[in-house]
Structures are given as structure tokens and as C-alpha cells.
Amino acid sequence: MENQLIINGKRSDGRGPTDLRPLKIDVGIIKNAAGSSYIEHGKNKIIVAIYGPKDSHRYGMNLEKATLRCRYHMSPFSTEERKNPQPSRREIEISKVIRDALEPSLILENFPKTMIDIFVEVLQSDGGSRSASITAASVALADAGIPMKDLVEAVAVGKVNGTLVVDLNDIEDKEGEADMPVAFMLNENKITLLQMDGKMTVEEFKAGLMMAMEAAKKIKEIQKEALLKKYSHDENKK
Amino acid sequence: MLIAIPGEKLGVIEAFEPRGDFIIKDGNIYATKLSDVKVDKKQKIIEIKPLKKGFVSVGDIVISRVDYVQRPFAFVTIVSALNKDLAADIKGMIYVNPDFEYSPVVEGSIIRAKVIGTSAGMLMLSVSEPGLGVLESYCNYCGGPLVVRGRNSAKCTWCGMVLRLKLAPDFKSKALPHRVMLD
Numbered sequence: 291m292e293n294q295l296i297i298n299g300k301r302s303d304g305r306g307p308t309d310l311r312p313l314k315i316d317v318g319i320i321k322n323a324a325g326s327s328y329i330e331h332g333k334n335k336i337i338v339a340i341y342g343p344k345d346s347h348r349y350g351m352n353l354e355k356a357t358l359r360c361r362y363h364m365s366p367f368s369t370e371e372r373k374n375p376q377p378s379r380r381e382i383e384i385s386k387v388i389r390d391a392l393e394p395s396l397i398l399e400n401f402p403k404t405m406i407d408i409f410v411e412v413l414q415s416d417g418g419s420r421s422a423s424i425t426a427a428s429v430a431l432a433d434a435g436i437p438m439k440d441l442v443e444a445v446a447v448g449k450v451n452g453t454l455v456v457d458l459n460d461i462e463d464k465e466g467e468a469d470m471p472v473a474f475m476l477n478e479n480k481i482t483l484l485q486m487d488g489k490m491t492v493e494e495f496k497a498g499l500m501m502a503m504e505a506a507k508k509i510k511e512i513q514k515e516a517l518l519k520k521y522s523h524d525e526n527k528k
Numbered sequence: 529m530l531i532a533i534p535g536e537k538l539g540v541i542e543a544f545e546p547r548g549d550f551i552i553k554d555g556n557i558y559a560t561k562l563s564d565v566k567v568d569k570k571q572k573i574i575e576i577k578p579l580k581k582g583f584v585s586v587g588d589i590v591i592s593r594v595d596y597v598q599r600p601f602a603f604v605t606i607v608s609a610l611n612k613d614l615a616a617d618i619k620g621m622i623y624v625n626p627d628f629e630y631s632p633v634v635e636g637s638i639i640r641a642k643v644i645g646t647s648a649g650m651l652m653l654s655v656s657e658p659g660l661g662v663l664e665s666y667c668n669y670c671g672g673p674l675v676v677r678g679r680n681s682a683k684c685t686w687c688g689m690v691l692r693l694k695l696a697p698d699f700k701s702k703a704l705p706h707r708v709m710l711d
Contacts, residue, residue: 432533440534
């Protein structure tokens with residue numbers, strides 16, 4: 291029998307269908323990195339560090355622009371059962387997905403023959419860690435001073451008990467009928483990531499996309515606040 | 529102070545002249561980095577100054593080591609920029625006029641140069657401005673130490689060879705960055 295995850299319009303954690311989980315972003319937490327951020331999105335706790343642009347190895351060097359590399363890694367203690375620290379198939383896929391979602395927002399042509407490394411370390415995982423990682427990585431890239439066309443914000447929409455919901459938590463992710471992470475560059479009006487797991491009708495897909503866009507606007511405000519908080523504070527100290 | 533975040537619209541190109549780090553799209557001016565924005569409504573100028581410099585960019589003064597000279601270029605490795613050692617070496621090159629009798633830099637020189645642009649995937653540097661030039665060098669015939677002989681010429685204390693170089697005003701008198709000393 292299907293698990294009832296929405297009762298009287300409320301989800302398992304008490305949220306409405308369009309509500310986001312609590313979201314907190316801190317900027318510049320790692321001194322040695324060019325840029326860094328820490329995100330708490332629901333129960334997700336993720337650190338992102340940016341290194342570079344630095345001189346590229348001959349392998350993978352691009353003469354026209356910087357090469358972007360991403361390593362998404364889940365700490366062994368991030369899940370309920372110990373996770374093997376070796377990179378899994380899922381981690382390799384998410385690393386690629388994060389890189390592809392962020393690359394359109396960056397002006398990499400300014401740094402030919404160099405590479406930029408994005409390290410994503412998941413300290414505690416809940417549903418939607420790839421979306422949270424993209425949101426945090428975009429903030430960390432801005433903190434690193436990498437020129438960008440726009441910030442990228444990501445959120446998942448899904449279908450749970452026949453209802454479209456935004457920002458799925460772990461149980462909704464696992465037991466829901468569909469899960470669709472989307473990343474946006476809102477100022478550019480572009481989608482940089484769109485994946486879907488499960489089934490939705492075309493109408494549901496369109497409605498889900500609009501819900502995700504509304505949620506992304508809220509996330510963008512939080513990204514802005516986090517960056518302004520750090521840099522206004524730094525400027526006032528001068 | 530007004531802080532702009534990447535992708536933030538700052539104005540329209542018809543109304544303002546932008547200066548600093550920005551992109552123009554569809555006639556609008558957008559910030560590309562976290563920037564301090566100053567709007568001069570009288571002069572119609574928007575000055576966009578990045579709050580954090582992430583990399584060597586055009587206009588920066590850098591300390592470099594000359595790897596080799598193959599006219600019309602001298603190939604260098606940038607080891608320090610903005611008084612801060614770089615995490616990794618960045619390659620660059622200096623145009624050496626083939627018609628000139630001498631090259632302003634020689635292999636092994638430590639130079640102070642200005643980044644003037646990018647070309648063929650490399651940073652283009654220049655030592656032509658006052659204050660720029662060779663900070664430390666050795667004789668490229670015998671490897672002996674050099675002493676200043678006159679304006680833009682140095683003499684080897686071992687073999688007596690006179691080299692014509694573009695010397696920085698503080699040739700041999702400045703403490704070089706840690707990275708250079710290690711190499």
C-alpha cells in the first residue's frame with residue numbers, strides 16, 4: 291500500500307506543497323580556498339570550496355577557456371548507515387551534473403589554459419543534496435571572484451501522493467512518484483539543469499516548472515543576502 | 529556603498545559609460561563579480577570595482593620568471609601578483625621587437641611586468657612602463673652576478689660581459705617573493 295505522505299494538505303514535515311525547507315547559507319568559511327560556502331538546506335549540511343583558476347595540467351587543458359572540474363563527495367558519516375568513502379557511481383554522476391549546471395553561468399573564456407576546482411563535501415545528507423550543492427557552489431564561485439553571468443539556484447519539484455510539491459525531503463524523494471531537480475539562471479531566463487526521475491504528465495511538468503521557478507526566486511534572495519552579509523561586513527571593517 | 533552581485537543589472541548603456549568588470553547584453557550593463565558600484569550621475573559613469581580579485585587580470589602588476597626567449601616573444605611564468613604568491617604557476621609572454629638590438633629581458637631574469645591582455649591563450653605582459661623591468665638577473669653567458677653599469681645596462685662581475693636589459697629602478701635591491709627564492 292502507498293505510504294500517505296500528505297495529510298490534510300500538509301507534508302510529512304508540516305510544510306505546504308510550495309514551502310521550502312529552512313535554508314541558511316554562509317560565505318567564506320574556508321580560509322585557504324579562493325571561495326567557499328556552507329549551506330544548510332533542511333537536514334542537508336554541505337561545504338563547498340573553490341580552488342583556482344590555476345595552471346592546467348596538459349591533460350584536459352583547454353586553449354580557449356578554463357576547465358571546470360567538480361568533485362561531489364559524501365562523507366562516510368553523512369548518511370544513516372556508514373557510506374564507503376570511495377566515489378560511487380551516484381557521486382560521479384552528481385559531480386558531472388553540478389559541473390554542467392554551473393558552467394553556463396561562468397565566463398571561463400577569461401582564463402584560458404587554467405582550471406577551476408569545485409569541491410563539494412556533504413556532511414549530512416537529506417533529499418535534494420544535488421540542488422543544495424549547486425546553490426552553494428554558485429555562491430562559492432561568486433565568493434572566489436570568478437566572473438559570472440548570473441547566480442545559479444537549484445530546487446527539486448516532485449509528485450507525492452498525486453500532489454506536486456517543491457523541495458522534496460529524503461522520504462518524499464524515495465517514496466514519491468516523481469522527482470525533478472531544476473537549476474535556473476533567473477536573470478538570463480535559462481535552465482541549466484533539468485532531470486526527472488519518475489512520471490509526470492505534461493501539465494504537471496509545466497506546473498512543476500513554474501513552482502520550481504517561484505522557489506528559485508526565494509533561494510536567490512537568500513544567496514544574495516548571504517553574499518551581501520559577508521561583503522558588507524568586510525567593507526565596514528576596512 | 530552599493531554592492532552588486534554577479535548578474536545584477538546596473539544600468540543601460542545609452543545612459544551610462546561603464547568602467548571596470550562588467551558585461552553588456554541587450555544594451556544593459558550587468559555586474560560579473562561581487563563589486564563595489566559607484567554611480568556618477570553627473571558624469572554619467574558607472575564604476576564597477578570587484579570586491580575580491582580572483583585571478584591575475586588585465587592591468588595587474590606581476591612578478592614573473594623568464595623561462596626562455598625566442599624572438600619575437602619571451603615566455604614567462606607568473607609567480608606572484610598583487611604582492612601575493614599564486615597557488616599555481618601561470619604562463620605568460622612578452623613581445624620582444626625582433627628589430628631591436630637587444631631583448632629587454634634574458635632567460636632566468638626575475639621581472640616586474642604589467643598584464644596588458646590575453647593572446648593565443650596566454651597572458652600578454654609588458655615591461656615598457658617606468659617602474660617595470662628586471663629585478664634580478666644573472667649573466668646569460670657565464671651565470672655570474674650582474675651589477676648596474678648604467679641606465680638599462682648591467683655588467684657581469686665574473687666575465688665582464690655587458691648586457692642591455694630593461695632594468696627596474698629597484699634592480700637587485702628588492703626582496704623577491706618567497707616563491708621566486710624557492711625556485
